[in-house]
Amino acid sequence: MWETLLPGVQHLQNIHPIMVHFPIAFLIGAALFYVLAWILKKEQIALTAFLLLMLGTLSASAAVGTGLHAEEGVMVSQSVREHLLDHHEGLMLTTTGMSVVLSIWALWKRPFPEKGRPFFVLLLVAMLVVMSIGADYAARMVYDYNAGGNACSQPIEFTK
Numbered sequence: 001m002w003e004t005l006l007p008g009v010q011h012l013q014n015i016h017p018i019m020v021h022f023p024i025a026f027l028i029g030a031a032l033f034y035v036l037a038w039i040l041k042k043e044q045i046a047l048t049a050f051l052l053l054m055l056g057t058l059s060a061s062a063a064v065g066t067g068l069h070a071e072e073g074v075m076v077s078q079s080v081r082e083h084l085l086d087h088h089e090g091l092m093l094t095t096t097g098m099s100v101v102l103s104i105w106a107l108w109k110r111p112f113p114e115k116g117r118p119f120f121v122l123l124l125v126a127m128l129v130v131m132s133i134g135a136d137y138a139a140r141m142v143y144d145y146n147a148g149g150n151a152c153s154q155p156i157e158f159t160k
Contacts, residue, residue, distance in 0.1 A: 014070035019063040020138070026056030027099060027131060031124040037112055038121060050111030057099040064096050079158035080145045084137050091134030098127040 003010050009018070033049030036042070067089065076085060102123060105113055113120050141147035145158070 013073060013075065014066065016063065016066040016070045017142070019059070019066045020135075023056050023060035023063050023095075023099075024131065024135065026052050026059055027095075028128060030056050031121075031128055034112060034121060034124055038117060043111070046112035050106050053099070053103055053106055057096070057103040060092075060096040060099050064092060067092065074141075074147055076141060076145055076147050077157050080141060080147070083158045084141045084145070085147075088134050088137035088141065091130055091137065095127055095131040095134060098123065098130065102127065 009015075012018070030049050030052035033045055033052060037046035037049055071085070071089070074081075074085065102120070105120065109115075138147075
């Protein structure tokens, strides 16, 4: 059934690549809507941002879970693991941790904290920076070292 519905899935080593795009979209959307809510002073926009943050945190947790589960089975050389995968893992765990902290704060002072609002937004932006760097490490693994499929023989050694 999956081969008909999503034919590319049969080439994946695991489902992690499918999961990772949801937190990226939700967390970027949350930050954008929180900034808009702050600038326009619209509570309804803040509610949308809050919901996106919650979805981003939940999907980031799922992405981290699938990534940790898949880690040992990823066919990359030890050098790629050391130079890219380990950094990617640390950055994405940090991103998820930051989104959890922001989510707890937003749940506590729903939907957008009044006190410390500039720091809340700064933390959102910092989280996006960390996430973007982590995603870049992942992209290098996938596109430079074929970490996500079987298009060429493995393992490919790390090169600068």
